[in-house]
Amino acid sequence: MRTALVIGTGLIGTSAALALASRGVTVHLADHDPAQARTAAALGAGTDESPEGLVDLCVVAVPPAHVAATLADAMRRGTARAYLDVASVKGGPRRELEALGLDLTPYIGTHPMSGRERSGPLAATADLFEGRPWVLTPTRDTDTEVLNLALELVALCRAVPVVMDADAHDRAVALVSHMPHLVSSMVAARLENAEETAVRLCGQGIRDVTRIAASDPRMWIDILSANPGPVADLLAQVAGDLDETVTALRALQSADEQKRAEGAAGVESMLRRGNAGQTRVPGKHGTAPAAYEIVAVLIDDQPGQLARIFADADRAGVNVEDVRIEHATGQQAGLVQLMVEPRAASALSAALRERGWSIRQ
Structure with missing residues (x-):
């Protein structure tokens, strides 16, 4: 890869551009807001001048709702040998592209599993993706050269490639990213009108649970609007667990010893299920979590x-x-x-x- 065009100079697009530029790739930057592209260029992510000819790779880093239209425009103009997007959902954009009747052999959907609470080019870093999974969702139509260029991008960003089906990816990120973000926001929302004396008692536990709730709501509306079904299904399951736990906690207030015992058993069951789930979270270097x-x-x-x-x-x-x-x-x-x-x-x-x-x- 010698040349690339990055469309969308927010956190992800600018970080990818910084990584490519630092490894000798000539990067062209474009954004619906020219000032944002100029900011990314000033950070060393590339040039905001349009490429004179065909680039090797076009990276579309725009919100999910705009992926298909942006890709379609770039593909119709023939800007690159290969095209990919880095949106956090994969099934919907591909189906939109198929509906437009485009030849999708030069396209592959991807998703780097990395981010920060802050957004925009000023939050970008060249090492944002280092050691992080980067999902690739090729299909039978994907050209081998396109897959190889996508793998080269992942390697230049020092990420770890993971190949998945697009819809399986969307269900997975609903579980490990989208649903947890909403739950974090729900917990943090309880603090909004809490007494100051209570908030002053916040410790590391509440900080851990609410950290991701600081993210930009506008960005998350775009993400959740593109993957609402799987997220809603998971939240319905969480709601069921909440109902059972509330019932168990109410039972602990009962004067009846049997009901209190049943309540304690219900709470313990929920906590132990949490223990079992937490042990499946990968530890250092993606291995099984160690007992430190x-x-x-x-x-x-x-x-x-x-x-x-x-x-x-x-x-x-x-x-x-x-x-x-x-x-x-x-x-x-x-x-x-x-x-x-x-x-x-x-x-x-x-x-x-x-x-x-x-x-x-």
Whole structure:
């Protein structure tokens, strides 16, 4: 791949353009808002000038509702050897293209499973896709050269290719992305009018659950409008679980011992189902989740504290597998949770204590 045209210079389009440009591909940028394309160009994502001739690959990075029309326009103008989109739904846009009667041999639907709470070109980074799955949905009509160019794009962005059927993809992202976003928003909505004294008690749990609720609603309306059926089906199942859990919790208020026992059993069943589901979430490097031990370290909110902790862990010969930070409300301090292999936890705790760190159980 020597040349590419990226149509749509939001977070995903600009990030892909930055990755391609950093690896020597000449990237042309286009957007319905020329100012946004100029911003992406100023960031080093390419040039906002139109290509003089045929490019190798046209990447369409627009909202799902506009994918088919944008692709159809680019294909009719003959702008590229190959075309792909990066929308978060795949079945609908392809059916729209088929209805337009276009030759789809030069097209493949794709979806990089990566993003941020922020949107727009200023939120873009060249490493946004590194190590992340990038779904490809080829059909029997997809030309081999087109598939190869799509795989080259994935490789240049240092993502991990995953081949799926388009409709299977849409059901999967409804489960792992679209439905969780709505549930996160529903939980966060409970905070909108909550008492300030209650909100001040927010800890890491509520932060984890509501983090993705900060995303742009306009973007999510586009996404959910393109995949409403599978998301609604899943939310109906969640609603059923909520009804059962509410019934079980009400039973715990009963004066009848048998009803309280049934309520406790119902709540426990829900929690254990949650345990079982959570263990299926892939862990580090996509492997089965490992059982790490946490070494919790109290730190001040001062420059260089995290660097010192990681340097001291390195001196102790311990690999930190993951890290979380729990901030103390109203204090210039926080708790850094270092996740390590169980056999390394004692050695790391001892080494950090020797270097003056305050370890918490």
